[in-house]
Amino acid sequence: MTTNIRTEEISAILRKQLSDFEKRIEVYQIGTVLSVGDGIARVHGLADCMLGELVTFAGGITGMALNLEEDNVGVAIFGDVARIKEGDEVRRTNTISSVPVGESLVGRIVDALGVAIDENTPISAKESRQIEVKAPGVMDRQNVHEPLQTGIKVIDALTPIGRGQRELIIGDRKTGKTTLAIDTILNQRGQDVYCFYVAIGQKRSTVAQTHEVLKRQGAMEYTTIVAATASDPAPMQFLAPYAATAMAEYYRDSGRHALIIFDDLTKQAQAYRQLSLLLRRPPGREAYPGDIFYLHSRLLERAAKMSAGKGGGSLTALPIIETQAGDISAYIPTNVISITDGQIFLERDLFNAGQRPAVNPGLSVSRVGGDAQIKAMKQTAGSLRLDLAQYRELEAFSQFASDLDAVTRKQLERGQRLMEVIKQGAGVPLPVAYQVAIIYAGVNGYLDEIPRTQVKDFEQRLFEGLQSSHQDFVDQLNKEKALTDPLKRSLNTILTDLQERITA
Amino acid sequence: MSYRIAQRYAQALFDLSQERSNLTAVHHDLRKISDLVNRSADLKHFLADPVIAMEKSQAVLQEMFHGKIDALTFKFLLFLGQKNRLGHLPSICAIFSDLYEHAKGILRTKWTSSVELSAKDVDDLSGYLKKKFNKDVIAEQQVDPGSLGGIKVQAGDTVYDYTLRTQLKRFRETVGNAS
Numbered sequence: 001m002t003t004n005i006r007t008e009e010i011s012a013i014l015r016k017q018l019s020d021f022e023k024r025i026e027v028y029q030i031g032t033v034l035s036v037g038d039g040i041a042r043v044h045g046l047a048d049c050m051l052g053e054l055v056t057f058a059g060g061i062t063g064m065a066l067n068l069e070e071d072n073v074g075v076a077i078f079g080d081v082a083r084i085k086e087g088d089e090v091r092r093t094n095t096i097s098s099v100p101v102g103e104s105l106v107g108r109i110v111d112a113l114g115v116a117i118d119e120n121t122p123i124s125a126k127e128s129r130q131i132e133v134k135a136p137g138v139m140d141r142q143n144v145h146e147p148l149q150t151g152i153k154v155i156d157a158l159t160p161i162g163r164g165q166r167e168l169i170i171g172d173r174k175t176g177k178t179t180l181a182i183d184t185i186l187n188q189r190g191q192d193v194y195c196f197y198v199a200i201g202q203k204r205s206t207v208a209q210t211h212e213v214l215k216r217q218g219a220m221e222y223t224t225i226v227a228a229t230a231s232d233p234a235p236m237q238f239l240a241p242y243a244a245t246a247m248a249e250y251y252r253d254s255g256r257h258a259l260i261i262f263d264d265l266t267k268q269a270q271a272y273r274q275l276s277l278l279l280r281r282p283p284g285r286e287a288y289p290g291d292i293f294y295l296h297s298r299l300l301e302r303a304a305k306m307s308a309g310k311g312g313g314s315l316t317a318l319p320i321i322e323t324q325a326g327d328i329s330a331y332i333p334t335n336v337i338s339i340t341d342g343q344i345f346l347e348r349d350l351f352n353a354g355q356r357p358a359v360n361p362g363l364s365v366s367r368v369g370g371d372a373q374i375k376a377m378k379q380t381a382g383s384l385r386l387d388l389a390q391y392r393e394l395e396a397f398s399q400f401a402s403d404l405d406a407v408t409r410k411q412l413e414r415g416q417r418l419m420e421v422i423k424q425g426a427g428v429p430l431p432v433a434y435q436v437a438i439i440y441a442g443v444n445g446y447l448d449e450i451p452r453t454q455v456k457d458f459e460q461r462l463f464e465g466l467q468s469s470h471q472d473f474v475d476q477l478n479k480e481k482a483l484t485d486p487l488k489r490s491l492n493t494i495l496t497d498l499q500e501r502i503t504a
Numbered sequence: 505m506s507y508r509i510a511q512r513y514a515q516a517l518f519d520l521s522q523e524r525s526n527l528t529a530v531h532h533d534l535r536k537i538s539d540l541v542n543r544s545a546d547l548k549h550f551l552a553d554p555v556i557a558m559e560k561s562q563a564v565l566q567e568m569f570h571g572k573i574d575a576l577t578f579k580f581l582l583f584l585g586q587k588n589r590l591g592h593l594p595s596i597c598a599i600f601s602d603l604y605e606h607a608k609g610i611l612r613t614k615w616t617s618s619v620e621l622s623a624k625d626v627d628d629l630s631g632y633l634k635k636k637f638n639k640d641v642i643a644e645q646q647v648d649p650g651s652l653g654g655i656k657v658q659a660g661d662t663v664y665d666y667t668l669r670t671q672l673k674r675f676r677e678t679v680g681n682a683s
Contacts, residue, residue: 017679026665026674030658045661071507 029092033057034072036084039233040278041075043090049073052132054093057084062113064097064235067279074279076235078113097132099243100125101250106194109211109225112240114247117227129246131239135301142307144341147372148259148316151187151429152180152357154422157381157439158388159344159364162372163193163257163314164305168336170321170328171346175358177320179426180344181261182210184318186217187429188259193316194251195223196260198244200237201267204229217427237271245302248315252304255311260303264320265296269332286331296332297339342366356423361388375482376436383443384418391415410448417447420455433474434463436483437491446495449503462498470494510595517580517596518603526574531604533577537569538597551590561585611639614658616646618667621655633657 031045041063046055053065055075061083067074077084099114102125109118116123144162161167169177185195197214199207207227214220224247228240241262251258262268269292276289284290296319303317321336326348328337337343342365351358373381390411397404398412421442424430438459441447450458466474473490480487521530541547550556550564565581584590605612613633615621621629626643633641637659653668 014679017675020678024674026663026670028663028665029661030663031661047661071511 031055031073031090031092033084033086033088033090035086036077036081038278039077039081039235039275041077041081041084041090043073043075044071046073046090046092049092050096052096054095054097056091056093058088059083063090064239066235066275067281076233076238076275076279078233078236078239081233096130097239098128098130099246100127101129101247102127105224105247106222107220107224109207109227111232112226112228112236112243114243127250129250131242131246132298133246133249133302135298136304136306136310140307140310141304142312143371144305144314144368145371146305146314147369147374147432148184148193148257149187149191149429149432150180150184151431152183153424153430153435153439154357154359154361155180155344156373156432156435157377157384157422158359158361159342159366160369160373160377161316161318161366162305162369163316164303165342165366165368165372166300166303166317166319166340167366167369168319168321168340168343169346170323170333170337170343171358172323172326172348175346175348175351176356176426177322177346178210178263180346180357181263181318181320182213183427183429185214185223185259185261186219186427188222189217189219191257193222193257193259194248195219196244196248196258197223197225198241198260198262199225199227199229200240200262200264201228201230201271202263204231213427234271234274237268238275241265241268241299245299245315245317249302252306252313252315253311255306255313257314257316259316259318262299262317262319264322265336266322266332269295288331292332293335293339296336300336300339341368354423355419356426359422361385361422362392374432376477376480376487377432377439379483380436380439380443384439387411387414387418387443391418413448414442414445416452417450417455418442420452421447421459423456430463431474433477434466436477437466437494438462440483440491441495444495446499449499454502458498458502461502462495465494465498506592506595509589510592510599513584513589513592514596514599514603517576518600518607521576522607524576526576527604527607529574530577530580531600533573534597534600536573537577537581538594538601541594541597548594551593554588554591558585558588561590605642609639610642611637611659612642612644614644614646616648616651616656616658616667618647618649618651618653620647621645629655629657633659 029046029048031043034042034044046065049055049065049068051065051068055063055065057063061077061079063075063077065073066076075090100123104123104125108116108120108123110123111117114123144164146163148161148163148165150156150161155161159167169180171177185197188195197210199210207225207229211220211225214223226240226244226247228237244260248258248260269288272292272295273288277283277287281289300317300319303315305314306312319336319340321333323330323333328334328345345360345363346358347360350360391414394408394412394415397408421438441462447455447458473487473494477487517530521527541551562582562585565585569578569581584593611633615629630641630643651667651669654666656667657664
């Protein structure tokens with residue numbers, strides 16, 4: 001790289017720079033560090049400092065003013081605290097914290113300040129946006145009505161997600177929350193949805209793994225990872241979701257669609273608790289500060305479906321919350337449940353019983369997504385919900401199967417097969433037509449005669465059949481988006497055919 | 505918290521001395537005391553020590569300052585001792601000085617230059633600053649050969665930087681960003 005540059009070129013460039021360079025007086029405001037520790041510096045001076053303003057310490061470390069008091073300013077430090085000494089000069093930057101936004105971030109891994117951490121070239125964005133902005137107003141929004149297909153049968157059928165919705169993914173550790181989110185990103189391929197995966201307080205190795213998965217499946221072509229890992233200072237972990245939202249809003253406000261996943265907000269709340277306690281704000285329940293609800297509500301309010309006049313873009317948010325031993329009545333889970341438009345509840349017991357994704361169909365709801373579901377799915381999913389509810393009620397009696405009457409036994413059999421149908425492997429999102437076909441088979445009794453263990457086999461062969469010899473059915477369904485009578489007839493024929501071949 | 509305490513005492517003393525029109529004398533005294541505290545570590549420890557009994561500390565103050573400073577300042581010191589707030593004395597002095605300068609229209613500035621400024625330079629700059637801020641200017645001069653040339657003036661929290669070093673740094677940034 002250095003070999004080809006001629007010296008006269010360098011001189012020419014320098015000469016041009018020098019002639020453009022004007023001698024100018026530099027005016028800035030400073031303060032002095034009074035005390036520093038635990039990621040917080042108290043600074044004397046900085047009299048006109050704004051709340052949320054970025055300041056720089058000696059050595060180029062940045063910080064953000066979070067507390068403005070009578071005689072000092074509390075600054076959260078985004079870097080190595082050990083390099084800041086008492087008495088150091090602190091300089092105002094006159095800018096509220098902002099991050100670069102735009103297409104140049106696609107496929108990159110950045111930190112909470114938008115600085116590249118993927119050992120690639122630095123981000124050169126034309127535009128930047130403030131990290132903390134107010135959510136769109138009432139008149140700028142419209143109802144959620146377009147589907148955001150996750151490619152996961154049980155979610156698209158029972159708790160459908162619309163573009164612009166906030167749907168919480170909640171569950172204990174190791175119940176497949178992240179997998180669910182990653183699969184959703186994988187399914188956005190070719191859907192013109194820009195994805196943001198915000199890793200908060202995770203291990204770096206985990207982030208690397210996630211990146212690897214997304215890259216292998218080609219999902220990094222439309223995804224940005226914003227990482228504030230466990231080893232990053234608490235202010236970075238606190239800031240990362242806001243920064244990523246600012247990046248995603250760029251698409252929302254230009255009439256495009258974005259999906260953002262916060263993995264997870266429990267860690268962010270903990271980082272904010274640490275920060276607040278160190279800033280000596282009074283602790284409340286579970287030692288969280290008084291504005292912990294506002295912390296999450298103002299973040300998730302920024303997810304929106306914009307009105308046609310505002311371009312009709314959308315920002316869908318999938319926050320993740322980790323519970324302890326299934327306790328959804330703890331402080332942070334109840335907060336976020338009440339903020340979001342529904343939740344997908346993942347259960348440890350289901351997961352261990354091999355029911356994956358371990359979605360509890362009873363406790364999971366989607367309050368607005370129904371409008372966003374395509375008609376064909378609505379037609380089939382209605383009876384799925386009912387059948388599953390009945391099955392759950394009768395499940396306890398399943399041990400006495402031989403003593404039960406025929407109707408109850410039939411319901412049990414049906415329920416077991418449906419539970420089998422909603423199982424799905426990780427990393428294999430399904431197109432909506434395929435989902436409709438297999439759920440239709442389940443709720444219309446095409447699986448009742450097939451042994452439970454062979455349901456997966458049936459599904460496999462159905463999908464193969466749809467792909468190889470019934471592409472016309474899939475195309476037609478994708479076009480009509482509803483199960484019209486002719487479509488129903490052809491699906492019935494396909495299923496009867498397959499049923500006969502398997503039972504034969 | 506400590507700032508608020510010191511602020512209250514300083515304001516009270518300031519108001520009272522203004523009322524009795526011996527502001528300058530009190531200011532002068534406090535400057536002297538502040539200098540003394542800065543020079544003597546023993547005095548600093550004595551003031552900050554919460555264990556010393558009140559009678560003893562009062563006696564020490566009596567011996568040290570009686571007759572040497574204005575009666576109001578002396579009474580203030582004894583009062584601080586009684587209230588067990590002697591530890592705040594250095595910050596009270598600093599805040600009082602700020603109040604005094606503000607009331608008198610004095611601007612404290614810090615000048616940093618690469619070489620010692622000539623008398624004419626000082627005069628010119630003082631005159632300029634006086635006109636610009638419409639205040640009397642007190643300058644604390646510093647020589648820093650590292651600034652390479654030019655001058656840096658700090659007034660309050662604001663720095664007016666005209667040093668060669670900063671100019672060069674800015675040039676480096678422009679060139680670095682351009683390539």
